[in-house]
Every structure is written in C-alpha cells, then in structure tokens.
Amino acid sequence: MKALRNIFIVLTIASITNLKAQQKDQCRYTKTPTGYLMVLRQGDDVISQIENMVKTEKIPSASFTGIGFASEVTFGFYDFNKKKFNPKTFNKVEMGSLTGSIAWNEKEPSI
Template sequence: MTAQDKSKKRYITVPEGYLMVLLQGDDILKEIENFASAEKVPSANFTGMGFVNMTFGFFDFKKKAFDPKEFKDMELASMNGTIAWQKGKVSIHAHGVVTDKNFNAFGGHILSGTVGTGSLEIMILVHDQTLERKFEEYLGANVLCIDKCN
C-alpha cells in the first residue's frame, strides 16, 4: 500500500451528518477531533467499523484510573461514541468491541487507536445543541452535561 496523502479530506457530508473514511496508520481519535474542530460540531454521536490496533481501558473507580490493554491487528466490530466540548476543546468519549481471527471479542473504553490494514468507516450524526463535559471529582472522570455544566 502506498502512503496516503495526509492533506486529503477524510470525510464528506451526507444527509444524516458526515461519513468519514480513515486509512491505514490514521490516528482514530485525533482524526475525529480534527474533524469536529474544523466543522465546529456542537455535539454528535458516532459509530464505526473496520480494522484497527486499539488500546482499551477499564476504569477502576477505586484507583480513579484506567487499566489499559493493547490489541493489535483486530477487526473493529463496533465503535460508539460522543463528541462534546470541554474547556474550549473537543472532548471524545468512545467505546468499542474488537474481534481476533478466532472470533474472540474484547472491548472497553477507547484510550487510543490507529487504523490497521484496510480502512475504518465512521458515521457521524451531528446534534443541534452544544454539549459539554465536566470533570466530576467524586468519580475521577469526565461526565457529559445535558444542561449547562456548573
């Protein structure tokens, strides 16, 4: 596979929102953040599927930290997430499920990921209201506010 042109747009407008196609080596969360910033997305939900290298985290509420685990050369069977804002920056919250060649499934909170061999297709449904996240000290985690964050 030849190196792709990093200056090429990765998404198009469709009646339901946007369709994004990422290619091998693309940083998944970074590309979604870049898109949301460029298009000034007030908030959105997204779904995706494709081939990935992914690091998931399981949140330990006692430690208030993620326990990470990396998975390489996997098929992303499902990815779901939200786009919101936090302190003036795009805030992504995403979960996913990957499968290996033996059809074993693994999943959790997506900490990071890159597109593996092939591509990743993401459907983004944009909302008409700006939503924000706020860090909740008692949880040690960010929470989506459906009303103004106080």
C-alpha cells in the same frame, strides 16, 4: 488516545444541529444528508481526525458510529479496587463497532 491509532474505520457522524458544511480538498470526509462520512486508513489517529473535523465544521455536539479493524489496540480496563486503569494490548483485532459522542469542554472538543 494512542489506543485507536492503527484502525481502518468508516465513521458516520450524525450532527445534532443542521450545519452547512464546506468541503475542503484535503479532507477525508464528506457531508451527507444526515451528517458526515469519514474514511480513515491504517496509521491514522482516529481521535485526532474526528477532533479536526469537529473543529473545522464547527459541530457543537454529535454522536458517531464506526466499523473496521485494527492491527494493534490498547484499552484501559478500570480496576475498581485499585481505582486505576490497567492497559491491555490486543493484536489483529476485528472491531464490530465503535460508538461515541462529541461535545465541547471549554474551547476544545471532547470525544
């Protein structure tokens, strides 16, 4: 999702399972007693960063929340009459929160 590319956000990932994570030097997240804490910077691909962490830590399912702001965000609004998404871009947007879930679809995580 290119829509979340320019977000500075702090994500907390609450793992549903009890995992023993091993920290790697290049990671931008850390294991906490209740899940993970991830800090992303402007220009980071949010979805890609979450997917990489999920794969590395072998997290089977989880929910996540985040806060931050974006310089440019594109969302697709669904038009029920035309049965398609219509993208709309917003500039310099404050985001109060970001929430979602993580599951696996065959061999890849699904955010």
